[in-house]
Amino acid sequence: MESALHLQRITKTFGDKRAVDGMDLVVPRGATYGFIGPSGAGKTTCIRMIMAILFPDSGELSVLGRKSALEAKDRIGYLPEERGVYRRMKVGDFLTYIAQLKGVPADDALPRATELLARTGLVDVEKKKCEELSKGMLHRVEFVAAIINRPELIILDEPFSGLDPVSVKLLKDMVAAEQQRGATILFSTHIMAHAEELCEHVVMIHNGRKVLDEPMAGLRRQYDPRILRVEPLDEATPTSVLRQIPGVSDVKTTPDGWEVHLQAGIEPTMAMQQIAATVPVASIAMARLRLEDVFLRLVAADAQGTETERALRANLQGMSAGALA
Amino acid sequence: MNKIWLIAQRDFLTTISNRGFLFGLFIMPLLIAVGVLFGPRLLSAARSPQVVGRVVVMDPTGHVLPALRSTLSPSAIETRRAEDARRTLADVPEANRAMAESAMQSARGNIPNLTIEERPADATSLASRVATEKQALSSGDLAGRPLALIVIHRDSVDRADQSGELGTYDLYASQSLDAATETVIYESLSEALVQARLAAAKLDQQQVDAMTRVRRPTSTIVTAAGEQRAQRKFMQMLPFLVGVFIFVGVITGGQTLMTSTVEEKSSRVVEVLLAAVSPFQLMAGKLLGQSAVGLLAMAIYLGLGLLALYSFAMFGIIDPMLIVYFLVFFLITYLVFGALMIAIGAAVNQVQEAQSLMGPVMLLLLVPYMLSPMIGAAPNSTLSVVVSFIPPMNTMAMMARMASDSPPPAWQVWLTVVVGFGGACAAIWFAGKVFKVGLLMHGRPPNIATMIRWAREA
Numbered sequence: 096m097e098s099a100l101h102l103q104r105i106t107k108t109f110g111d112k113r114a115v116d117g118m119d120l121v122v123p124r125g126a127t128y129g130f131i132g133p134s135g136a137g138k139t140t141c142i143r144m145i146m147a148i149l150f151p152d153s154g155e156l157s158v159l160g161r162k163s164a165l166e167a168k169d170r171i172g173y174l175p176e177e178r179g180v181y182r183r184m185k186v187g188d189f190l191t192y193i194a195q196l197k198g199v200p201a202d203d204a205l206p207r208a209t210e211l212l213a214r215t216g217l218v219d220v221e222k223k224k225c226e227e228l229s230k231g232m233l234h235r236v237e238f239v240a241a242i243i244n245r246p247e248l249i250i251l252d253e254p255f256s257g258l259d260p261v262s263v264k265l266l267k268d269m270v271a272a273e274q275q276r277g278a279t280i281l282f283s284t285h286i287m288a289h290a291e292e293l294c295e296h297v298v299m300i301h302n303g304r305k306v307l308d309e310p311m312a313g314l315r316r317q318y319d320p321r322i323l324r325v326e327p328l329d330e331a332t333p334t335s336v337l338r339q340i341p342g343v344s345d346v347k348t349t350p351d352g353w354e355v356h357l358q359a360g361i362e363p364t365m366a367m368q369q370i371a372a373t374v375p376v377a378s379i380a381m382a383r384l385r386l387e388d389v390f391l392r393l394v395a396a397d398a399q400g401t402e403t404e405r406a407l408r409a410n411l412q413g414m415s416a417g418a419l420a
Numbered sequence: 421m422n423k424i425w426l427i428a429q430r431d432f433l434t435t436i437s438n439r440g441f442l443f444g445l446f447i448m449p450l451l452i453a454v455g456v457l458f459g460p461r462l463l464s465a466a467r468s469p470q471v472v473g474r475v476v477v478m479d480p481t482g483h484v485l486p487a488l489r490s491t492l493s494p495s496a497i498e499t500r501r502a503e504d505a506r507r508t509l510a511d512v513p514e515a516n517r518a519m520a521e522s523a524m525q526s527a528r529g530n531i532p533n534l535t536i537e538e539r540p541a542d543a544t545s546l547a548s549r550v551a552t553e554k555q556a557l558s559s560g561d562l563a564g565r566p567l568a569l570i571v572i573h574r575d576s577v578d579r580a581d582q583s584g585e586l587g588t589y590d591l592y593a594s595q596s597l598d599a600a601t602e603t604v605i606y607e608s609l610s611e612a613l614v615q616a617r618l619a620a621a622k623l624d625q626q627q628v629d630a631m632t633r634v635r636r637p638t639s640t641i642v643t644a645a646g647e648q649r650a651q652r653k654f655m656q657m658l659p660f661l662v663g664v665f666i667f668v669g670v671i672t673g674g675q676t677l678m679t680s681t682v683e684e685k686s687s688r689v690v691e692v693l694l695a696a697v698s699p700f701q702l703m704a705g706k707l708l709g710q711s712a713v714g715l716l717a718m719a720i721y722l723g724l725g726l727l728a729l730y731s732f733a734m735f736g737i738i739d740p741m742l743i744v745y746f747l748v749f750f751l752i753t754y755l756v757f758g759a760l761m762i763a764i765g766a767a768v769n770q771v772q773e774a775q776s777l778m779g780p781v782m783l784l785l786l787v788p789y790m791l792s793p794m795i796g797a798a799p800n801s802t803l804s805v806v807v808s809f810i811p812p813m814n815t816m817a818m819m820a821r822m823a824s825d826s827p828p829p830a831w832q833v834w835l836t837v838v839v840g841f842g843g844a845c846a847a848i849w850f851a852g853k854v855f856k857v858g859l860l861m862h863g864r865p866p867n868i869a870t871m872i873r874w875a876r877e878a
Contacts, residue, residue, distance in 0.1 A: 148694045148860065165698050173695035179688030184434075195426055196696035240692060 097160050099124045099248050099279035100145060105154035107140055114140040116303040118154070122281055122296075124247075127274055129294035130283040131386065137303040138283040139176055142252050145281075146173055159248055169198035172246035172278075176253040178237045180225040186212070186236055187221030190243060197244035204243070211239040214272075215265055231262045238266055242273060249273055251282035255289055267293065287386035297386065301394045318389045321359070322382035323367060326352035328375040340369050354382070423697045427705025428712065435676060435713045444672065445717055449724045471532035471601045473567035476553055478541040481577045483620060484589075485538060487612035494531045497604055500611075501531075532601045537566065543574070557594040567597045568605060577616045586617065658823040662746060663792030665721060666816050670753050670785060673714040674761035677706060678774060681765025681855075690859050699856040703766075707758050707848070714754045715747065722746070742822055745833065749815040752840040756812040757785060759844070759851035763871065766858035773865040780868060788816035799824040808836050811843025850875050 100122035107115040115137045122128050130138050143149040145156065147164040159167040180189055190208035195201055209221060215235040225233065234257070242249060251270070255263050270293060274280060284290055290297060297314060299307035309317070325337075334346040334353060342361035347354040357366055367379050435441050475492070479485040490496060505521050539553060553569045573587030589609060593602060618625050684690045693702055722743060764777045788807065795804040799821040807817040808828070818836040821828045853875035858866070866874070 143860070146695060147698070148691065168696055168698075171695070175688075175691035175695065177688045178692050179690075180692070181689055182687060192426070192430055193692065193696060196423055196693070237692065241695070 097124070098122055098157075099126070099159060100281065101157045102141075102145070103155045105141070105144060105151045105156060107137075107144060107149065107151050113303050115144070115151070118300075118303075118305055120298060120305070120308070122279060124279050125277055127270075127280040127293060127295045128282075129290035129297045130281055130300065131287060131290045131297060131390070132283075132285065132300040134285050136285075136300045138285075138300055139252055140303075141300070142173075142175075142250055142281075142283060145250065146171070167248075169244060170247045172241040172244060172249040174238055174241035174249075174251045174254055176256065176283075180233060180236060180240075182224070182226040184225055185221065186217075186223055186225055186228070189225060190221075190236070190240055193240045194243045199244050207243055208239065211243060212236070215239060215269065230257070231259045234258055234262055235265065238269065242269070245276075246278060248279045248281070251280070253284055254282055255284065255286065263289075287390065291384070291386050299386075299390055299393065301390075306393045307389070314386075314389060315384050318384055318392070321357045321361075321363070323355040323357065323363065323370065323379060324349075324352065324382050325355055325370060325379050326377040328377050332374050336374055337370060340366070340373060342366050342369075352377075423701050424705040424708060427693075427697065427702060428709035431680070431706050431709030432712045435680075435710065436716065441676075441713075445720065448668075449721065470530040471534075471567075471598065473532070473596065473601075474535050474537050475605065476537045476539055476556075476566045476569045477572070478539045478546070478549065478553070478570070479572040480541040480543065480546065480574045481572055481616070483577050483616040484572045484609075484612050485536070487615040488608060489536055491611040491615070492534055492536065492605070492608040494533060496611075497531050497608070500607060529600050532604055534567070534601075534605070541571075546571075554592050557592055562596055565594045565596065567601065568593045570605070570609065572613075576613055577620050589613070658796070660793045660796060660820075662819045662823045663789045663816055665718065665746075666750055666753055666819065667785060667789045669714050669718055669721075669750060670757045671782075673710050673717075673754055674757045674781075676713070677710045677758050678761040678765035678778075679771055680710075681706065681762050682768060682771050682774070685766060685859055686769060694859070699859060700852050703759075703762055703852055703855045704848075706762060707755065707851075710758055711751060711754050714758075715751060718747065718750050745822060746819060748837060749819050749840065752837070752844050753785075753812065753815045755844040756840075756847040757781065759847040763851035763854035763858070766855040767861070767871055767874075768858075768865040769862055777865070777868065777871075784812055785816075788813035788820075792816060792820040795820040796824045799826050799828065805832070808832065809839055811839055812847070814843070815840050 098121050100120060102118050102120040105115055105118040106113065118137075118141055130141070132138055140149060144151050145158060145164060147158075147168075156162075158164040159170050161167045164171060184192075187205055187208060190212075191201075191204040194204035194207060199207065205221070212218070212220060212235075215238065217232060217235055217239075220228065220232070220236075225236065228236065238254070241251070249270075254266060254270075258266065267289075270280060270282070282290075282293070291311075294311055296310045297307060298305060307314075334348065337343055337346045337353065337355060342358050343355055343366065344358045345356040347356070355366070355370065357363060363381055367381075370376065370379060477485055477488065479488075509521060539549060541549070550569075550571055553566075557565060557569060559565070569592040571590040571592075573589055575587035576589060577586070579586055591602075591605065615625060618628055684693070690702075697705075726743075760781050761778075764774050764781070767777065768774045791803075791807060791813075795801075795807065795817050798804060804817065804821055805828075808814050808821060809832075814836050818828070818833060822833065854871050857874040857877075858871075
């Protein structure tokens with residue numbers, strides 16, 4: 096089956112800055128791809144080229160089997176990072192207008208809008224002007240506008256930025272529903288936790304270059320953190336007790352307890368049993384794979400513990416470096 | 421095409437249902453109607469009070485003053501004004517002549533009531549007497565001063581040298597003498613001098629009047645469609661009026677286009693739209709929608725204008741083809757300037773930033789507008805012909821030529837249409853390129869050179 100997206104050596108330069116540098120990407124139909132990297136990595140430029148809003152300096156791409164998204168716009172749903180509405184237009188009119196521009200027949204447009212609005216928890220807002228809605232409600236309207244044409248390919252650029260937790264949960268449910276429907280989903284984010292939750296496949300991008308293109312399952316195997324998080328019952332217990340357990344390479348103290356690093360080849364369940372037998376613990380669990388750690392290992396392996404690493408980590412966690420400091 | 425149509429439809433409906441647009445659309449005809457209906461009354465109410473005053477006259481000839489007593493009387497002034505109005509308004513249809521006369525009377529103000537005071541004008545003491553009387557014009561209280569001092573030249577009735585020119589008079593005015601009263605004094609003195617000269621030459625005034633007056637008839641224009649009375653004054657004004665219509669229509673429509681583009685860019689709705697349509701479809705739709713708004717506004721103004729002509733019984737003086745060409749040229753001009761304004765709107769982040777970019781565009785519109793009266797007066801001059809083939813000025817120039825009383829040959833009109841549409845295509849091509857690049861650009865607004873670079877590179 097043909098791929099939903101196929102990019103070959105795509106390059107885009109603005110002045111002296113190479114925003115996207117030789118990007119290759121294949122997204123199969125029905126897959127959910129996370130396009131992740133810090134702000135300014137080139138994600139939005141790449142997406143805009145896919146959407147034929149910008150045009151590459153070199154390279155080729157195909158979208159849903161067409162040479163340009165211009166030939167397939169009615170089959171694509173796109174939620175841009177910088178999005179807005181006609182503030183003085185009624186919500187129903189705005190969605191009907193966008194739906195018709197995306198090829199939805201006029202008679203179907205309003206019923207579809209009403210149904211999707213209800214699914215996002217917005218009932219009886221069709222006759223309200225967009226400017227009367229809260230920011231969170233507007234985000235939901237914008238998401239409805241992106242998927243109102245029941246697209247085969249959905250591209251979401253930073254879909255969760257600036258959203259309240261309730262809206263994030265609602266949108267994630269909607270994305271999951273679109274996955275179930277069979278749509279191909281590509282979404283960009285600089286917050287790794289969102290990608291970890293939703294993606295089947297991760298593409299990491301840094302300074303315009305692709306640095307990783309892996310399925311999540313493979314990533315978990317390849318980048319198994321081999322760390323156990325242990326919360327002791329008695330905080331005064333010395334960490335030296337744990338260091339003596341066979342297979343433990345290091346123990347670090349964290350605000351919540353200890354991080355126990357295991358040697359290669361050690362079975363985590365065995366190590367957990369031995370730790371529980373050695374010291375009384377309130378809880379013990381395997382650390383989950385964190386994409387930000389993977390990313391930092393790939394792009395800032397030489398910068399561990401430096402300001403550069405801290406700034407990148409802050410960016411990937413969705414915080415400013417200042418806030419982190 | 422369907423998407424362009426949808427965008428055009430939304431832009432059209434949004435604009436025409438806007439209260440600001442409706443207000444702007446009807447305020448101009450409303451102001452004209454108010455001016456026509458209440459203007460004469462306002463003029464009448466604003467008329468300055470009747471001038472009452474003294475005029476000191478020194479007449480060494482002894483022949484002018486008796487005549488002046490008659491010609492400066494209120495009844496003589498009124499008779500002169502009535503005759504003047506009749507001549508001026510000869511071209512105005514009879515149905516409207518009474519109204520026009522009343523407007524003219526109102527504009528001229530009240531008839532002054534002037535009393536003549538004679539002073540001796542002996543040759544020996546004339547200079548010193550004149551000096552004394554001149555002093556009186558500026559001394560004492562304002563109410564007590566004479567309004568003017570008239571000193572008739574000794575040779576103003578009889579020439580000392582038969583081959584030379586007849587003399588005239590000197591007029592010294594106080595600060596209280598207004599321009600309208602001075603004109604009345606001038607007209608009365610002219611008439612009095614002529615009467616005195618004719619009497620001195622023993623000629624009969626009525627006979628001379630009858631022999632020297634040739635009344636200018638209103639010419640009749642003969643066309644294949646028939647004959648009609650020429651309305652020279654109206655036809656002289658028409659090129660300028662057409663220029664005003666195109667200028668105002670294009671400026672207001674272009675401004676709307678630019679503002680709506682800036683709003684779409686700054687509210688970030690533009691990328692949502694670009695998810696569904698191409699940049700060119702978006703631009704073309706907006707341009708088409710606003711052009712329809714402009715044509716609607718022009719059609720309404722034209723309708724009201726024709727209604728006004730009909731009510732003034734002047735309906736037949738405009739060639740219907742002129743209206744068709746007006747709409748065609750308006751559309752071409754609108755497409756050119758609308759496209760440029762959209763490009764500017766896409767390039768900037770705020771309306772205020774657009775001012776520096778709009779300067780050169782406004783100049784392109786102002787030049788033909790300012791030239792239109794000149795082109796209308798000399799429609800077949802080299803300047804008029806050349807300008808009518810240079811886009812984007814050609815449409816307004818050709819319209820001014822066509823509205824004049826000496827319209828150009830048909831091939832020139834068609835050439836202007838072709839060149840005009842060519843210019844519109846070039847403007848739309850340029851705007852499309854700038855629109856595509858500028859829409860997603862934020863930060864420092866570009867200058868004209870940068871916009872041209874965008875167009876080359878996009």
